Amino acid sequence: MLKLKFNINLNVVKSKNNLEIARRYHHYDNVESMHITLKDDLYHIDAIVSVFNHIQKCSLEIKDNKIVSYKCACPFNDKDSMCGHLGAVIMKLNELEIYDFPFDYQSEKVEKMKEIEKVNKHTPFYKVTKESLQRLATTKCNFEEGE
Numbered sequence: 652m653l654k655l656k657f658n659i660n661l662n663v664v665k666s667k668n669n670l671e672i673a674r675r676y677h678h679y680d681n682v683e684s685m686h687i688t689l690k691d692d693l694y695h696i697d698a699i700v701s702v703f704n705h706i707q708k709c710s711l712e713i714k715d716n717k718i719v720s721y722k723c724a725c726p727f728n729d730k731d732s733m734c735g736h737l738g739a740v741i742m743k744l745n746e747l748e749i750y751d752f753p754f755d756y757q758s759e760k761v762e763k764m765k766e767i768e769k770v771n772k773h774t775p776f777y778k779v780t781k782e783s784l785q786r787l788a789t790t791k792c793n794f795e796e797g798e
Contacts, residue, residue, distance in 0.1 A: 698711075709721070
């Protein structure tokens with residue numbers, strides 16, 4: 652089985668500000684997921700980048716390690732320079748080792764959050780019933796001044 656390794660040059664992120672943002676997004680593992688398909692030597696990448704729970708959907712098409720097209724709905728993405736979201740996707744893409752298509756990537760951060768959600772969905776140690784609420788409502792509380 653052959654291993655694919657992308658080597659996309661980051662010079663497509665021409666804005667210095669967008670490049671710095673891309674590095675930050677990559678550092679904090681904001682690329683949550685990617686779905687990569689291959690058809691006729693054209694790689695299609697759909698990615699989700701989440702920053703402070705604000706989700707951006709991005710897409711890229713790559714042929715011969717060159718970007719053919721890209722899309723992100725954020726206002727910092729234009730024909731002159733990719734945005735930080737797409738830059739972070741490229742950085743993550745360059746790290747991945749891909750053996751088969753379609754290929755799916757999911758951030759470890761997302762997996763950890765799913766584990767935490769499972770732990771937090773525990774069975775409560777006290778079951779609230781109509782009777783327990785009635786008992787609570789009719790229990791006399793003695794509050795003395797000064798305590």
